[in-house]
Amino acid sequence: MIKLSRTTDYGIVLMAHLAEREAGSVHNAREVAERTLLPAPMVSKLLKSLARGGLLVSNRGSKGGYSLARTPCEITVPEMIAALEGPIGLTECTIHPGACRQEASCHVREPWQRINQVVRDALSRITLADLSSPDFGAILPLTSVSANAANPANVGE
Amino acid sequence: MIKLSRTTDYGIVLMAHLAEREAGSVHNAREVAERTLLPAPMVSKLLKSLARGGLLVSNRGSKGGYSLARTPCEITVPEMIAALEGPIGLTECTIHPGACRQEASCHVREPWQRINQVVRDALSRITLADLSSPDFGAILPLTSVSANAANPANVGE
DNA sequence: ATTTACAGGACCAAATCAGTCCGATATGAT
DNA sequence: ATCATATCGGACTGATTTGGTCCTGTAAAT
Numbered sequence: 001m002i003k004l005s006r007t008t009d010y011g012i013v014l015m016a017h018l019a020e021r022e023a024g025s026v027h028n029a030r031e032v033a034e035r036t037l038l039p040a041p042m043v044s045k046l047l048k049s050l051a052r053g054g055l056l057v058s059n060r061g062s063k064g065g066y067s068l069a070r071t072p073c074e075i076t077v078p079e080m081i082a083a084l085e086g087p088i089g090l091t092e093c094t095i096h097p098g099a100c101r102q103e104a105s106c107h108v109r110e111p112w113q114r115i116n117q118v119v120r121d122a123l124s125r126i127t128l129a130d131l132s133s134p135d136f137g138a139i140l141p142l143t144s145v146s147a148n149a150a151n152p153a154n155v156g157e
Numbered sequence: 158m159i160k161l162s163r164t165t166d167y168g169i170v171l172m173a174h175l176a177e178r179e180a181g182s183v184h185n186a187r188e189v190a191e192r193t194l195l196p197a198p199m200v201s202k203l204l205k206s207l208a209r210g211g212l213l214v215s216n217r218g219s220k221g222g223y224s225l226a227r228t229p230c231e232i233t234v235p236e237m238i239a240a241l242e243g244p245i246g247l248t249e250c251t252i253h254p255g256a257c258r259q260e261a262s263c264h265v266r267e268p269w270q271r272i273n274q275v276v277r278d279a280l281s282r283i284t285l286a287d288l289s290s291p292d293f294g295a296i297l298p299l300t301s302v303s304a305n306a307a308n309p310a311n312v313g314e
Numbered sequence: 315a316t317t318t319a320c321a322g323g324a325c326c327a328a329a330t331c332a333g334t335c336c337g338a339t340a341t342g343a344t
Numbered sequence: 345a346t347c348a349t350a351t352c353g354g355a356c357t358g359a360t361t362t363g364g365t366c367c368t369g370t371a372a373a374t
Contacts, residue, residue, distance in 0.1 A: 002247065003249075123272070123276070131269075185351085221340085
């Protein structure tokens, strides 16, 4: 399905939670778990993944914890998804070219690659700042996406 | 992940295959399976789903088979996905509101609903005709999507 | 040294997915 | 009428993925 896994969903909630707190502040896994009402081991696991993905910086030891590696407006949705569940791709052959036996005779492959790019582009215009904005009145995501859609920014990677 | 299941992937390949054949022509499951090199029982199952979703019309009995219910340019990608794997939604709460315990305190829900809409809109501008075009030189999908706001005068790549 | 907290896996149960198979029913031809 | 052909609608199974937990090691601060 075109659905985020629950893991990813939770992970983004965590990121948004951190984004709402004071910039540069450090929070440990237990605290985040309590505040978000999510199971602690799960939170721990997710924060680790996000740190490994370079979106959080981790500080070990007493007084340790996690903080955002960049400002919320510098962190995009596809980055978070990639950190949590690996590369984004609508079809298998986007991620692992050659794994599909029908690849040679497949007529829909190239169109899908394009579609994949469209979706990715749309998502990459949405940042963590958009998601965690307490005042959601200024709906940046939607407007920025449909406005910039006319600009074929980064097609071709 | 933001990934189509293999089922959906195959299903769309089948649709594209039918779209490439003569309009209104009828093809049975076995024939489609042979042509697409996909396992026959699987093809049968997928065609059934697509028929139930109203994208194909089925004819029973001898000389029976499936044919497109509409012209390729009237069938969109989200329709196919929906027929093959149910309603599209990036998050659980898009599809089943109320199922998530954190819903009340969730700060990212509404933004996600918007994002979901953006993705769906992008996909619904892509039709089966775009996917099955034998001459893929005219890359309709991407340009039609990215040029939606402005006038699609020149399609320079 | 002790406590706190992350790092990195191993691990398991549950759910989903891919794929198969079967009996029932409808249609066309003989 | 009968038979062959196809879809219809399930049930069913094995494999994979996911969600979630737990444990051992390591780094930092007091």
